[in-house]
Amino acid sequence: MKKVILRKTEEIENWRRNIKNDINFIPTMGNLHSGHIKLISTAKNDNSNVNLVSIFINPLQFDNNLDLENYPKTIDNDIKISFSNGADAIFIPCNEDIYPPNNKKIKFLKAPIELSSALCGLNRIGHFDGVCTVVYRLLNLIKPKNLYLGEKDWQQLLILKNLVQIKKLNVAIKSIPTQRDFDGVPLSSRNVHLSKNERKLIRFFSNELLEAKRNFQQEKKINLNEIIKKISAKKISIEYLEHLHPHTLQQARLEDNISLLAGAIRCGKTRLIDHVFLMKRSPIIAIDGPAGSGKSTVTKLIAEKLKLLYLDTGAMYRALSWLLIKESIDYKKEKKLQNILKDISIVFKSNTNSHQDVYVNNYCVTEEIRSQKISSIVSKISSIKEVRNFLVKEQRKIGESGGLVAEGRDIGTTVFPNAELKIFLTASIDERAKRRKSDKNSKDSQEIDLHTLKELIKKRDFEDSNREISPLIKANDAIEIITDGYSINEVVDKIIDLYNDKIPKDTEIK
Ligand code: PAF
Numbered sequence: 001m002k003k004v005i006l007r008k009t010e011e012i013e014n015w016r017r018n019i020k021n022d023i024n025f026i027p028t029m030g031n032l033h034s035g036h037i038k039l040i041s042t043a044k045n046d047n048s049n050v051n052l053v054s055i056f057i058n059p060l061q062f063d064n065n066l067d068l069e070n071y072p073k074t075i076d077n078d079i080k081i082s083f084s085n086g087a088d089a090i091f092i093p094c095n096e097d098i099y100p101p102n103n104k105k106i107k108f109l110k111a112p113i114e115l116s117s118a119l120c121g122l123n124r125i126g127h128f129d130g131v132c133t134v135v136y137r138l139l140n141l142i143k144p145k146n147l148y149l150g151e152k153d154w155q156q157l158l159i160l161k162n163l164v165q166i167k168k169l170n171v172a173i174k175s176i177p178t179q180r181d182f183d184g185v186p187l188s189s190r191n192v193h194l195s196k197n198e199r200k201l202i203r204f205f206s207n208e209l210l211e212a213k214r215n216f217q218q219e220k221k222i223n224l225n226e227i228i229k230k231i232s233a234k235k236i237s238i239e240y241l242e243h244l245h246p247h248t249l250q251q252a253r254l255e256d257n258i259s260l261l262a263g264a265i266r267c268g269k270t271r272l273i274d275h276v277f278l279m280k281r282s283p284i285i286a287i288d289g290p291a292g293s294g295k296s297t298v299t300k301l302i303a304e305k306l307k308l309l310y311l312d313t314g315a316m317y318r319a320l321s322w323l324l325i326k327e328s329i330d331y332k333k334e335k336k337l338q339n340i341l342k343d344i345s346i347v348f349k350s351n352t353n354s355h356q357d358v359y360v361n362n363y364c365v366t367e368e369i370r371s372q373k374i375s376s377i378v379s380k381i382s383s384i385k386e387v388r389n390f391l392v393k394e395q396r397k398i399g400e401s402g403g404l405v406a407e408g409r410d411i412g413t414t415v416f417p418n419a420e421l422k423i424f425l426t427a428s429i430d431e432r433a434k435r436r437k438s439d440k441n442s443k444d445s446q447e448i449d450l451h452t453l454k455e456l457i458k459k460r461d462f463e464d465s466n467r468e469i470s471p472l473i474k475a476n477d478a479i480e481i482i483t484d485g486y487s488i489n490e491v492v493d494k495i496i497d498l499y500n501d502k503i504p505k506d507t508e509i510k
Contacts, residue, residue, distance in 0.1 A: 025144035044086030060130030282403030289425035292432030313408035412475035
């Protein structure tokens, strides 16, 4: 594809009409640095879409003329950087193209007050309105499939996600973590304004935030006043330093697993922002749903793609049921059940095919627990209070430090009620019976006729939804996905998009 530079609105509209592929859009204000390069190259490596970079210093997002005048302008270098890192086209409009005078069609937007009145919005009046206006204008001209933004401007990212949602724009936002220099300072176009001494100050500030992040992992708490004192002692002028919920930007609550520590400081004439995410444990995805909804297949794939631990809680109930049958234990006899629970060990181990095997007391039961015999009693076994209490405790132990995706029937309601993402996966009974019938791993299901399979599924649903302890119900904050008509990969991609939307990329401790 011939690389092009477009300047006029008509040129971009013409170009857009002739582009058959989807577009990845990377909006910038120029003075490109490694953070922008990461955005462009991520877009390039993500898919085979056409990559369009825009370079436009948007006057509406500056609350101060001097700041606008001084904003670094390096257009020739920006063009070189964009093309050499994967841009297929560059849009460099001027003010009149983006805001044609007397054009009533241009919408001047207001950012939502809940998100724009905190942090940077406190002092930069109108800044986020300007960002919303320009991005909305650019999205309408370009109509991209994907919009690439940096997490460095986390508040901006939240506000633009909100814009896309409110305006029902058909674009997916992809974000990349904050890119930092060798000394911990986040990359920013404004860094070029810093003197040697000012650079030292921002380095101190950023490294304090990174230190707070490391300490939080150990101590699970933060002393904001202490940090403010340390920073102020260096004569750094703090505009704000706040500990907030990462999505609502309200004060962080004790029960929040992920929170945001965000600050802005003034170094001479330059204002710089930085933030870190504080995490008590790694994220958890809870996937609940009835039998045959595709939970296992979907959960395994998600674990693989997101490199999370896979916790199949249903397999634990099946494993226990297997042992009770094997030892001919009458599970209604409390003492006998207690003895079994006291000594049982249920362990998951990766096998050579990088799948998981289930071991009960060191004996591999992966295949045996999928028999119809086990299917027919597991619901009863799992409705026994002692069994539930015991296995929920075991599951929580496995999930103590997070970093897992768990599937079951009460994950989002009982086992991990604080999971970051809760999915309720379901499908019609017809669809679920058809899936069971064609499940190559379940010999029994293949031998049972479709009608009987439907009846068995209905019975299992009834038992699961009506048991006294931890019945199968959708958690209030779970997102329901009905999988009829969707391929496994479509469902997996949807859940991964939801995860990426909730969990900042920058949550790993380096
Ligand atoms: O983050 C930026 O560089 C700008 O705010 C953006 C998104 C390009 C809008 O002008």
